[in-house]
Every structure is written in structure tokens, then in C-alpha cells.
Amino acid sequence: MIDFSLSEEERAVRDTIRQFIQQEVMPLEPQVLRNERSGLPPLEPGQLKELQEKAKQGGWWGINTPEEYGGIALGPVMSAIVAMETGRTFVPFRFGGTADNILYAGTEEQKQQYLVPTINGERRSCFAITEPGAGSDARNIRTRAVKDGDDWVISGEKTFITNGNEADFVMVFAVVPDAGITCFLVDRDMGWKSEPIPTMGEWGPASLVFEDVRVPASSMLGEPGKGFELAMQWIRQGRYLIPARAIGSAERLLQMAIDYAKIRHSMGHPIADYQAIQWQIADSEVDIESTKWLTLYAAWRVQEGLDGRHASSIAKLDGAVMANKVVDRVMQIHGGMGYTKELPVERWYRELRLLRIYEGTDEIQRRTIARNLLKGHVRLGGIGE
Numbered sequence: 132m133i134d135f136s137l138s139e140e141e142r143a144v145r146d147t148i149r150q151f152i153q154q155e156v157m158p159l160e161p162q163v164l165r166n167e168r169s170g171l172p173p174l175e176p177g178q179l180k181e182l183q184e185k186a187k188q189g190g191w192w193g194i195n196t197p198e199e200y201g202g203i204a205l206g207p208v209m210s211a212i213v214a215m216e217t218g219r220t221f222v223p224f225r226f227g228g229t230a231d232n233i234l235y236a237g238t239e240e241q242k243q244q245y246l247v248p249t250i251n252g253e254r255r256s257c258f259a260i261t262e263p264g265a266g267s268d269a270r271n272i273r274t275r276a277v278k279d280g281d282d283w284v285i286s287g288e289k290t291f292i293t294n295g296n297e298a299d300f301v302m303v304f305a306v307v308p309d310a311g312i313t314c315f316l317v318d319r320d321m322g323w324k325s326e327p328i329p330t331m332g333e334w335g336p337a338s339l340v341f342e343d344v345r346v347p348a349s350s351m352l353g354e355p356g357k358g359f360e361l362a363m364q365w366i367r368q369g370r371y372l373i374p375a376r377a378i379g380s381a382e383r384l385l386q387m388a389i390d391y392a393k394i395r396h397s398m399g400h401p402i403a404d405y406q407a408i409q410w411q412i413a414d415s416e417v418d419i420e421s422t423k424w425l426t427l428y429a430a431w432r433v434q435e436g437l438d439g440r441h442a443s444s445i446a447k448l449d450g451a452v453m454a455n456k457v458v459d460r461v462m463q464i465h466g467g468m469g470y471t472k473e474l475p476v477e478r479w480y481r482e483l484r485l486l487r488i489y490e491g492t493d494e495i496q497r498r499t500i501a502r503n504l505l506k507g508h509v510r511l512g513g514i515g516e
């Protein structure tokens with residue numbers, strides 16, 4: 132039997148997180164907008180930590196983190212529900228106590244040096260695969276790691292690396308001759324440099340330069356030549372979280388448009404009376420709801436230990452396109468006001484555009500979905516199997 136309802140526990144988690152976001156995080160939005168527009172960091176130093184501490188006191192620490200590392204390991208469906216709630220605000224708030232999943236593939240020593248301090252918020256990581264000459268074609272990276280005595284010497288350039296300016300260590304992917312793409316954990320003080328890349332969004336990524344950076348043999352994460360699979364495993368596993376956040380953002384935006392349509396008058400009526408506006412609201416609701424079910428389905432597959440790759444690609448593609456359609460309509464409903472910096476609509480508009488580009492572009496998701504069908508990796512209409 133198909134049951135579309137959330138369990139009592141899932142509903143309770145959603146409501147508690149929603150309340151936390153509404154009471155503790157959303158009030159910071161005017162400050163974030165003011166700071167960003169003056170070229171300052173969105174939050175004052177320590178503010179994010181303070182928020183995370185509050186969340187921790189409420190028991191929300193390490194949403195995806197195994198219990199043995201102090202987390203609450205809510206699982207994929209609940210994590211998607213939490214991401215929908217945090218997506219409702221543009222304040223750069225994340226529940227603390229998480230680390231990139233590939234760090235769990237480390238040795239005991241690496242876990243103590245990188246994983247545990249990252250979970251505790253004492254260290255900050257970044258994940259670097261993209262290069263100026265290799266984005267979608269990530270297998271084609273040129274960064275090299277060459278053995279020299281007991282050490283490895285890494286040379287190359289990475290680009291568009293999220294947190295690359297702030298991180299104190301990097302999970303960097305480099306080609307080891309005769310083995311293939313391999314991951315290394317490299318501290319900033321071992322010699323790599325970062326440079327911010329200005330973008331149309333508010334959080335700039337970085338380019339990273341490795342000029343003969345020498346690292347010990349113990350820096351290798353996993354086995355030589357197994358880095359690409361490790362990277363893809365991580366990216367694929369969490370892919371449904373992107374459309375989940377997009378759902379939260381789109382719902383918040385649509386509510387703004389509904390509220391505005393009721394109070395804005397034109398030609399003697401609230402604009403909400405006009406079919407042209409109603410249809411934009413209706414189409415947005417249809418788009419958001421379909422992404423919601425695709426996303427929950429993808430998360431559910433991962434939770435059940437089923438192959439979630441195809442479902443996650445569908446949800447990621449659908450969510451990225453959906454969010455961009457919705458924010459465009461919401462701006463249209465707000466007319467000139469939507470285009471100004473008095474409202475946050477233009478800020479969402481710029482931020483959501485990224486969804487169609489990172490973690491696999493729209494085109495790459497379509498390519499994956501089509502190839503799965505053409506090669507018979509999945510059966511057409513195989514939903515629920």
C-alpha cells in the first residue's frame with residue numbers, strides 16, 4: 132500500500148525545525164541583506180556559532196552524522212525534510228555537526244585529524260574536483276600527484292571551490308600516474324593558495340593553486356585510482372538535498388507573491404483577482420508539489436538501501452528548473468518592486484540560478500537520465516520497484 136503521509140515523528144521534526152527557523156533565523160534576514168549590500172560578511176563573527184549552539188541545546192546537532200560521532204543520524208527522508216525547512220531562508224545557516232561523507236572513508240588517524248574536528252566545527256573543509264579545463268567532464272582533470280620518496284607532490288589548479296577561501300584543509304582530487312584519480316587531504320599550511328572568484332551570488336567560491344605542494348603518504352584518502360568513485364558516491368548520495376532546499380525557497384517565495392497579490396491594486400482590483408496572476412500562482416504550486424514528491428521519493432530510495440541515482444538525478448533536474456521558474460514568476464507578480472533591492476526577491480533570483488549549474492548541470496542530469504534509459508540501467512516506468 133502506498134502511504135503519502137509523513138509519520139508523526141517526521142511531522143514533529145518538521146514543525147520543530149520550522150519554528151526554529153522562523154523564530155531564530157528569519158529575524159536575521161534584514162541584517163544579512165544590509166551586510167551583503169555593504170560588502171560585509173552576511174553574519175557577524177560568532178553569530179552562526181551562536182545559532183548552532185542554540186540548535187544544539189535543542190538536540191539538533193549532526194542531522195546526517197552517525198550517532199557514534201555525536202550526531203542524530205536522522206536518515207535521508209528526514210534530512211530532506213530538514214533541508215526543505217532550512218531552504219526557507221537565505222540566511223546562511225546550517226545545523227552544525229556534519230562533515231563531508233567521504234571523510235568517513237578515512238583511516239582512524241585521518242578521522243581523528245579531519246573528520247572529528249570538522250564535525251565539532253573546529254576545522255573547515257572544501258571539496259575540490261573542478262578545474263578550469265574540466266567541469267562536467269570531471270574525469271578529465273589535469274592536477275597531478277607524483278610520488279617523491281615517501282611523499283606526494285601535487286601540482287595543478289582547481290576552480291569554483293565552495294568554501295575554498297575559508298577552509299583550512301581541502302579534499303583535492305589529482306591524477307596519480309598509472310593509477311588514476313586519487314583523493315588527498317591537504318592542510319592549507321602545506322602550501323596551497325586560494326583566490327576568491329566574484330559571482331552573481333553572494334557566497335563566492337575560490338580558485339585553488341597547488342604549486343609542487345608536498346604532502347606525506349598518510350594524506351591519501353582511500354586507495355590510489357579510487358578517488359573518482361569516492362567523489363561521485365558522495366555527490367550522488369546527497370543530491371536529493373539540493374531540490375529539497377529549493378522546495379523550501381520556492382514555497383517561501385510563492386507565499387510572498389500570494390501575500391503581495393492580495394494587497395497590490397491595479398485597475399480597481401487586487402491583482403490576485405486577475406487570471407494572469409492566478410495562473411502563475413497555480414503553475415508554481417504544481418511545480419513545487421511535483422518536485423516535493425520526486426525529492427521525497429529519491430530520499431526514500433536511498434533510505435531503503437535501493438539505488439537512488441536515477442531518482443536523485445530526476446529530482447535534482449526538476450528542482451533546479453522548478454525553483455528558477457517559480458522565482459521568475461514571483462518577481463513578475465511583484466512588478467518593479469520585485470526588481471528592486473528593497474525586497475529579497477532579486478537576491479533569491481541570483482542565488483537559485485546556481486542550482487541549474489552546480490553538482491551536475493541540467494544538461495548532465497538529462498544526459499544521465501537518458502543514458503540510464505537508453506542503456507537499460509533502469510526500466511521505463513520502473514517507479515516503486
Ligand SMILES: Cc1cc2nc3c(=O)[nH]c(=O)nc-3n(C[C@H](O)[C@H](O)[C@H](O)COP(=O)(O)OP(=O)(O)OC[C@H]3O[C@@H](n4cnc5c(N)ncnc54)[C@H](O)[C@@H]3O)c2cc1C
Nearest residue numbers: 258259260261266267268291292293336489490492494495
Ligand atoms: C558557485 C559554484 C560553486 C561550486 N562549488 C564546487 C565545489 O565546491 N567543488 C567542485 O569541485 N566544483 C564546484 N563547482 C563547479 C561545478 O560543479 C561546475 O561548474 C559544473 O560541474 C559545470 O562545469 P563547468 O562550469 O566547467 O561547465 P562545463 O562543463 O564547461 O559546461 C558548459 C556547458 O556545456 C554543457 N555540457 C558540458 N558537457 C556536456 C555534455 N556532455 N552534454 C551536454 N551538455 C554538456 C554544460 O551543461 C554547460 O551548459 C561550483 C560551481 C559554482 C558556480
